[in-house]
Amino acid sequence: MTSRVQQGRRTTGTDGGVTVFLIGMRINRFRALRRWLPVLTVMPRMLRELRADPAAGLLASRIVTSGPREYAVIQYWESTEKLLAYAADTGRTHRPAWAAFNRRARDGRGAVGIWHETYAVPAGAHESVYVDMPPYGLAAAHGSAPVGRQRDRAAQRLSAASSGA
Template sequence: MGASPIEGRVTAAADGDVVVFLIGMRVNRWRSVRHWAPVFGAMRRMLTELARDPDAGLLGHRLLTSGPREYTVLQYWESREKLLAYSADRDRLHRPAWAAFNRRARDAAGRVGIWHETYVVPAGSYETIYSGMPRHGLGAAFGVEPVGRRGERAAERLGAAAPAGG
């Protein structure tokens, strides 16, 4: 099941800067369910909250796993300002979840690990292509358009000159 592949070659219809936010957790001790289950549950609730409010700025997300212990959520945001506003908003789920995690972390002794990375990628510094794929990644977050509108080669889509002889 799932989305149907798009015929032909397309690229993400993103304009301007792109904000990529990675957040994850690692279960270090499976038996310590009371330490890692709240983290996992809080992330699901936050993603649901954000999906219900498109103005919050989350454009798309995808759950990634690295084996049975590590979970990452790849997120695309409208702007760094909206990401930071969400994380600081006392009326949203993130602030109380973060405070609760910090309280539990004092007794957790490394039973669960969390991390995040934020990247603000300037316009002209990212490039995408999708062939025979459903909407994916930046294409899912921003929509897609025919490759020719942005350039047939990766170098063109990145705004760089094509290499000599190629």
């Protein structure tokens, strides 16, 4: 992925369906380091594992933070099926990390919170625009194309996506 700015107005390079997975953690008790540090450090390992195996289905991801207490990862997946297959695979990093988190959480009394949300967005139900940005979000996952006259407004992009044009 390049961080070079792409000049002008662009839109995502796909009109197909999109699977967006948001996952995050919140440190509730800073002093309980042994409860939350493993949670914080396992996500970069999972992302490296997924980047090393493009067939797993992760297309792009971005780590975001909201202060020293909250961390999240925005992920774009090839399909919901590939996301769920990765999550359930006992030979990959996620499943053992999830089991370890649950063991620690029982004794941790809420020292760390975790959350996730999955959005399976059908074709025609998403649109995007990027102005003078490097590849970001869906554009990092699927590439981007210049916004033409027929896709100048969000409503036009949604209409074109839902019609398959």
